Amino acid sequence: GAGVSQSPRYKVAKRGQDVALRCDPISGHVSLFWYQQALGQGPEFLTYFQNEAQLDKSGLPSDRFFAERPEGSVSTLKIQRTQQEDSAVYLCASSITSGSSYEQYFGPGTRLTVT
């Protein structure tokens, strides 16, 4: 079956531009997560949705970062006024529901480069 998909796969933005990254989770998965992976680092948690509700946004690095999942399926991560330190791979994951017993399935990521 189809896994988690993300688009675009690569994005180059000039400093100060706004970007929007899309995540299509596995159909029927209730939980959706965004992680940020800087070069040479492990992924770091950004935010978590259960259906359309954003239950945890503690990992968002600044108020320039905004995520939504209005219909409880597709999610968009938006970054306003991009800065060079935003350059990273943004990974989306979904799981059938919340809880530590359930695996998170990751998409291929979007590599964002801010010039």
Place this chain on the structure above:
Amino acid sequence: KQEVTQIPAALSVPEGENLVLNCSFTDSAIYNLQWFRQDPGKGLTSLLLIQSSQREQTSGRLNASLDKSSGRSTLYIAASQPGDSATYLCAVISGGSNYKLTFGKGTLLTVNP
């Protein structure tokens, strides 16, 4: 705050060798521990998930052990193959949330033919 450390950072072995990757975590109050594989330009593939009540999990040539009290896990790969070359990441779920993964920086494994 939970911290996950993986050693070595990089490992190069000849094909056919058995090898061990190490992971340690500072807060032993974990819900579970997962090992992932990441290929260049690709997302993460889950290899093994060990619940906090378990000691080990096996899948094919992979065996992961968990010693929660000492804050350690190992991933054992038997009879390594060039196709095993990738970055291996260890992650735990712990603390106040039962969903937030905390990752190590990974071990870059190269298996030479």
